[in-house]
Amino acid sequence: xxxxIKVNQTIITLIQGDITKVTADVIVNAANTSLLGGxxxxxxxxxxxxxxxxxECVKIRERQGGCAVGEAVIxxxxxxxxxxxxHTVGPVWNGGNNNEIEKLxxxxxxxxxxxxxxxxxxxxxxxxxTGIYRFPKQLAAETALEALFDYLNxxxxxxxxxxxxxxxxxxxxxxxxxxxxxxxxx
Ligand code: AR6
Numbered sequence: 232x233x234x235x236i237k238v239n240q241t242i243i244t245l246i247q248g249d250i251t252k253v254t255a256d257v258i259v260n261a262a263n264t265s266l267l268g269g270x271x272x273x274x275x276x277x278x279x280x281x282x283x284x285x286x287e288c289v290k291i292r293e294r295q296g297g298c299a300v301g302e303a304v305i306x307x308x309x310x311x312x313x314x315x316x317x318h319t320v321g322p323v324w325n326g327g328n329n330n331e332i333e334k335l336x337x338x339x340x341x342x343x344x345x346x347x348x349x350x351x352x353x354x355x356x357x358x359x360x361t362g363i364y365r366f367p368k369q370l371a372a373e374t375a376l377e378a379l380f381d382y383l384n385x386x387x388x389x390x391x392x393x394x395x396x397x398x399x400x401x402x403x404x405x406x407x408x409x410x411x412x413x414x415x416x417x
Contacts, residue, residue, distance in 0.1 A: 234413045238383045243396045245413055246355075247406040250399040251279035254312040256351035257305075259342050261359045262318040264297045266304070271362045272401070276316060280309035284316055301337035303345050315349060317342045321360030324367065332374050335360055339378035346393060353395035358405045372408045376416075 235244040250258055250272060260276045263269050266288040268277045277284055287306035291298070298304050303319040319342050322334035338359050346354045356375070360366035379396065400406035 234410055236413055236416050238380065241383050241393055241396060243379065243398070243413070245406070245409050246397050246399045247401075247403075248399060249275065249401065250355055250357050251275050251311055253355045253397060253399055255353040255355040255395070255397055256313060257315050257317050257342075257346045257349070257354040258308060258311055258313045259303075259354065259356045259359070260316050260318045261357050261362070261364075262298065262320050264299065264320050266292055266297050266318060269363070272357045276311070280311045280316065283307050283309040288318065301334040301341065303338065303341040305345055305349065313355075315346075315351070317345055317354075319359065321364055321366065324360065324365040331360075331366060332370070335366060335371060335374045336378040336381075339375055340382060343379075343382050343393065350392050352392060353397070354393060355397040355399050357399055357401065361405060368405050368408055372405065372412055376412060 235242050261272050268274060268285060284306050291304050298318060298320050300320045300322050303317050305315050305317050308314055308316045319338040321338050322331040324331055358371060361368045361371045398409055400409055
């Protein structure tokens with residue numbers, strides 16, 4: 232069973248599993264500033280999506296020198312069941328004194344804006360920064376949902392294209408945190 236809530240016209244759905252298997256217009260990647268791939272969800276997306284994703288990342292690097300923390304760039308989704316991948320760079324958790332919360336919020340906000348620019352109707356997010364970058368999971372979930380609710384409430388004009396937002400939790404800890412939060416929001 233999928234858990235979901237509706238905010239204005241947008242449905243927010245919780246899924247447990249591998250984001251590379253999710254069908255959505257846009258899949259979001261938790262990348263690093265080099266855009267050249269890595270481990271975790273980044274490794275999984277490049278592996279499943281194929282080399283066309285990396286080729287476009289290399290072009291973006293040549294054009295603008297990678298991607299800053301809190302920013303987002305867009306490429307093809309290659310072989311994934313999506314039209315585009317948005318690569319965003321989450322903050323490394325450093326104790327919380329380095330604007331990590333604002334930077335993480337910015338990842339969600341910029342990804343949603345970019346998806347809207349591309350007229351995406353659906354977008355799937357992983358739990359950005361909560362793996363190798365060690366952002367505390369509870370705080371990351373609160374930050375992600377706050378960014379989302381800020382974006383959807385009040386409904387902005389650009390938001391109108393996005394009808395479906397998926398939170399794809401890979402690990403049990405993140406899944407249970409999100410499930411509790413969504414149940415409480417009902
Ligand atoms: N589908 C969905 N979520 C996943 C998957 C998957 N296939 N695999 C892992 N996760 P991480 P970060 C979850 O480490 O913390 C890379 O090397 C995982 O359980 O992928 O933002 C990049 O190149 C966790 O909850 O990303 C960067 O260098 C979440 O994805 C660095 O890691 C994020 O974990 C970014 O670190």
